[in-house]
Amino acid sequence: MSLHSRTRSGSVIGLLLVLLATLGSFGTAEAADLPRWRWPLLGTRAVVEPFRAPAHEYGAGHRGVDLVSSVGAIAVAPADGVIAFRGTVVDRPLLTITHADGLVTTFEPLRSTLDPGDAVSAGQEIGAVDVGGHTPSGALHIGVRRDGAYINPLLLFGDIPRSILLPCCAPL
Numbered sequence: 001m002s003l004h005s006r007t008r009s010g011s012v013i014g015l016l017l018v019l020l021a022t023l024g025s026f027g028t029a030e031a032a033d034l035p036r037w038r039w040p041l042l043g044t045r046a047v048v049e050p051f052r053a054p055a056h057e058y059g060a061g062h063r064g065v066d067l068v069s070s071v072g073a074i075a076v077a078p079a080d081g082v083i084a085f086r087g088t089v090v091d092r093p094l095l096t097i098t099h100a101d102g103l104v105t106t107f108e109p110l111r112s113t114l115d116p117g118d119a120v121s122a123g124q125e126i127g128a129v130d131v132g133g134h135t136p137s138g139a140l141h142i143g144v145r146r147d148g149a150y151i152n153p154l155l156l157f158g159d160i161p162r163s164i165l166l167p168c169c170a171p172l
Contacts (some may be wrong), residue, residue: 064143092132
């Protein structure tokens, strides 16, 4: 391998490492300024389908997480807030809560008796898991928006493992 090739390879690897470190710091900064929420279901904390950020605003992705549950399981408010919406959208019952700091949470499918304008406290029962929508039967989908943009809800529950950069290349 020529000196020029090694220098170019080293430059590319260095650039990639700087880019990864920069992207990692944005994720850390975002998580650092988010509140800590309580898990919305009793029992095992397991995810059926993880959050997948879309490449752009209208791109494909999964703008929330689907949690393991069962039909009829009780869901609780993960944080204090105010009910913003309760109703059926297409084939599934939804409940939306507006929280402090520009955070909005939507639960589906969730059957609830709460009305828009009702205040809820963290841990308060908000409804029961139902059927409908894209989730497997009995799973609960939770989507969270911060100032209108979807974020990974697990950031709020403290359940995302820290990223670790692994070596990728043999020494030159």
